[in-house]
Amino acid sequence: MTVNANDKELYTLLERIFKEKKEQFIPGKTTVQYALAVYDHNEIFEAVKSLLSGWFGIGKYASEFEKEFSKFLGIKQCILANSGSSANLLAVEALQLPKGAEAITPATTFPTTINPLIQKGIKPVLMDINPTTYNINASELKKAFSKKVKLLMLPHTLGNPNEIDQIMEFAEERDLHVIEDACDALGSRYDGRYVSTFGDMGTFSFYPAHHITMGEGGAVVTNNEELSLNVRSFRDWGRACVCPVCTIALDPNAYCPLRFMKTPLPDYDKRFTYITVGYNLKPLDLQAAMGLQQLRRFPQFMQKRKENFKKLYSELLRFEDYFVLPESLPKADPCWFAFPITVKEKVPFKRKDIVNFLEEHRIATRPLFAGNILRQPAYKDMDCRVVGKLENSDRVMKSSFFIGVHPGLTEEMLNYMIETFEEFIRKVK
Ligand SMILES: Cc1ncc(COP(=O)(O)O)c(C=O)c1O
Known part of the structure; x- marks a missing residue:
């Protein structure tokens, strides 16, 4: 980006405002967002x-x-x-x-x-x-x-x-x-x-x-x-x-x-x-x-998303008895939007238990969007053709949620997320 003399004052002011804006992460107090504009x-x-x-x-x-x-x-x-x-x-x-x-x-x-x-x-x-x-x-x-x-x-x-x-x-x-x-x-x-x-x-x-x-x-x-x-x-x-x-x-x-x-x-x-x-x-x-500046930073964002996903995946693998972890196809190289998790059947807790625990610990979660769209009030009578029983869609609606992998996550936040999962599993085991 080029900044000419006339713009310099504005640029310096904004730079200072942003420097002063930096917030400290306090585990359990600062929300670890599921997504964040960086x-x-x-x-x-x-x-x-x-x-x-x-x-x-x-x-x-x-x-x-x-x-x-x-x-x-x-x-x-x-x-x-x-x-x-x-x-x-x-x-x-x-x-x-x-x-x-x-x-x-x-x-x-x-x-x-x-x-x-x-x-x-x-x-x-x-x-x-x-x-x-x-x-x-x-x-x-x-x-x-x-x-x-x-x-x-x-x-x-x-x-x-x-x-x-x-x-x-x-x-x-x-x-x-x-x-x-x-x-x-x-x-x-x-x-x-x-x-x-x-x-x-x-x-x-x-x-x-x-x-x-x-x-x-x-x-x-x-x-x-x-x-x-x-x-x-x-x-x-x-x-x-x-x-x-x-x-x-x-x-x-x-x-x-x-x-x-x-x-x-x-x-x-x-x-x-x-x-x-x-x-x-x-x-x-x-x-x-704004988008142009974001696009120029995107290669770093992309790398960070992939690293964050990898870290969460390798750590959450320990809890595979409880959670279905996401999979991608052999030819796929995903730049994940978020980290989806499905609570397995026959485990001693439900999605609401883990989601409430995470949210209480200020780790933001979201459901997988609308879930089975046919269960949503606006769509239940829609004119459509349904293929099969949509059992997995129902399951996702009942048992899935996602957490963040966005580039604003720090090592400290990721470790806190993993520790919180550990704490939950220790409690329910
Ligand atoms: C798969 C998918 N399609 C479309 C949209 C809509 O995008 P927007 O919120 O910019 O309208 C979203 C939003 O998250 C999405 O996840």
């Missing part, structure tokens, strides 16, 4: 600079972020959105599937992975998950398939990559679309390649709990030019413009020669010509300014 004066400096530029909407920071993020993933297009949920909605919209189409998706999920399907009249086909990877078993896709299935909408649960080579083979043989919900999986690889780059589109969330943050934010990534234009149009009110970031947004004094060229309506301004029935799901440029 940022400092650099992110805030760039966000303030963006605000001071006088341009609030998508502009030069968004343009830079989209380019850098695409380069990082090795994909052609990145389209920023204001959340991961919006990214999922845009990805589903961009496909323009016929009404009555079906989409295969896991029953254990985050609500806004499935919501765009319901909202667009696409019938969800709910598959059960594997009890250790928390993803669907690719070998069971055949059981879920019907002629109406047009889409596989697959989250890489908590950052754990799906068996994406088998899934893509299945999809290609049947001419199906694939959306990879990689909202929890930035940095996770399968066979050396980043997840989100296998399917038609991948989606990301930049909410503070996620691998990098913009406060709120999201993105759709794709190698498909046509889909990227659809996503941008749906995101930007439905308009006909084709530039990734508007020339006028990059420079308000610029002249845009494309506005009146090749327009669907003769002589009508493309910025006010609508080719899709769109939304406004754009982020602010200050979010992208």
Whole structure:
């Protein structure tokens, strides 16, 4: 990052504020968060600079972020959105599937992975998950398939990559679309390649709990030019413009020669010509300014997440008689969002006992999102097709939870987490 003389004062002030803000960790008093945005004066400096530029909407920071993020993933297009949920909605919209189409998706999920399907009249086909990877078993896709299935909408649960080579083979043989919900999986690889780059589109969330943050934010990534234009149009009110970031947004004094060229309506301004029935799901440029700094730090975040997961895994292995520990596939290299744990059956305690114990000791836990979505009040009567009995999804809803692996965890915090597990097991044994 370059800081010129005019910005120096602001930068120094923010640097000082952040130095003074550092909190001491007190075991049992300071909460060990399940997720945490790790940022400092650099992110805030760039966000303030963006605000001071006088341009609030998508502009030069968004343009830079989209380019850098695409380069990082090795994909052609990145389209920023204001959340991961919006990214999922845009990805589903961009496909323009016929009404009555079906989409295969896991029953254990985050609500806004499935919501765009319901909202667009696409019938969800709910598959059960594997009890250790928390993803669907690719070998069971055949059981879920019907002629109406047009889409596989697959989250890489908590950052754990799906068996994406088998899934893509299945999809290609049947001419199906694939959306990879990689909202929890930035940095996770399968066979050396980043997840989100296998399917038609991948989606990301930049909410503070996620691998990098913009406060709120999201993105759709794709190698498909046509889909990227659809996503941008749906995101930007439905308009006909084709530039990734508007020339006028990059420079308000610029002249845009494309506005009146090749327009669907003769002589009508493309910025006010609508080719899709769109939304406004754009982020602010200050979010992208923050995101750019986060992206540049991401290689360190990624390494720390992996180290934290490894340490917790190797220590919690001692308690394997009590807990199901997560597993990943041989070709997978996950950059975990969190550390999922399922309480085994026939142990002398229930999930609520360990969760309460951890929470009382200020170790934050969360359930695996919605659990079996069909048990949630809003979804219990939804029009869907269910494959099998969803026994593992029910089990996850009853017995699973997750704890943090985020890059803000210190050695002291990790040791405290492990000691607290030890203390609990000693008590219940
Ligand atoms: C798998 C998955 N998809 C989508 C989302 C939605 O992202 P956002 O909170 O940015 O809307 C989340 C949020 O955590 C998620 O875990």
